[in-house]
Amino acid sequence: MATATLTTRQNIRQTAQKLFRERGYAAVGMRELAKEVGIEAPSIYNHYKSKDDLLREICFDIADQFFKASEEVDVNEKSATKKMRAAIKGHISVIAKNIEASGVFFQEWMFLEEPDLAKFKKLRQEYELKFRDIIEKGMKKGDFKPMNVKLVTFTIFSALNATYDLYRTGEKLSQDEIADEIANLLLKGLKN
């Protein structure tokens, strides 16, 4: 384990991710967060502007990672199935690498304040559109069975996004096993 000594800022961030995830953003107080870090509440404000600032950093960092992962999906790949599998793997990989933070991303984003909230929603829509495009083109091409694209995209995201919750149950599964099994199930469902 290459666990470098964390800066106070990193420590606050990491603890916030854990607590926001475990107990919910609204239910976690600054004093509780500070105590877990080992400092007093006002000291947090030397590193973050506000409680919301913390949430913002966590959420947008994950958003960033999702986009970067999606950019690595080969644009020239002809097979919709292969393209979809790559997108699914990338998506799950981001979650697996950021279990606490992605939990916050999925469950606590609504506590973001404007204008961040609007920006967040826009980013998310933009990202989801990438998946919908792959599915839509796959259907037109005949790789995928014709179905309600929006509903299918929604369902696939629901399945993928829940994986952050998988590690709590103590399942001893590798990231690849999880990604493959889920991708297999969903892709077989999609295929023509």
Added chain:
Amino acid sequence: MATATLTTRQNIRQTAQKLFRERGYAAVGMRELAKEVGIEAPSIYNHYKSKDDLLREICFDIADQFFKASEEVDVNEKSATKKMRAAIKGHISVIAKNIEASGVFFQEWMFLEEPDLAKFKKLRQEYELKFRDIIEKGMKKGDFKPMNVKLVTFTIFSALNATYDLYRTGEKLSQDEIADEIANLLLKGLKN
């Protein structure tokens, strides 16, 4: 619209479902809830013992409905596919009939206080076991492809449980269309 005049108690309950769902249990105050109902905060306590009491009623009512729906799945049905489809339809039907409340059920249950929290978890596990059993037997029988049962069950529940969130997006889909499309996708993925 057969909207009968609601009692104050029903009004509180319905408003709580809406607010807890929209803004989260911890973020909704009793004064805000009361204001939306059109009364003062202390008046709520003439109908409910506590804030948690409200959450408890909402969550356990939905739990009840899930169980009742699952009891209507034909035990003598031989085909695992047909049995699974019936279970999926029943599950989605409960969500569709209780969009706000099921949202609370899925997202806010962790704010239940002991011993209700433990009871809730137990019920949920018991219910999920019913689905896992169908899937497991379906695999042994050869109707379903052999896969990691726990992971597959988890994935299917993730897809089903997210449907409460589908109605926000303004999709003009009937409950049956949604249930059929999702069941088709997942069952095709399961099948051998």
Added chain:
DNA sequence: ATTATAAACTAACACTTGTTTGTTTCAAAA
């Protein structure tokens, strides 16, 4: 008309919320 009951109210309690102010501590730079 009187009593009983449910359900509303105002006022307040004890405590917690996120955050600000002003001060102190301490290590690195000059």
Added chain:
DNA sequence: TTTTGAAACAAACAAGTGTTAGTTTATAAT
């Protein structure tokens, strides 16, 4: 050795928390 700056602190603020006490209002039963 002095200065500087970051980062910690205690104390406090205004607002909000769930809830209780005590009282009033209104409706239904005797």
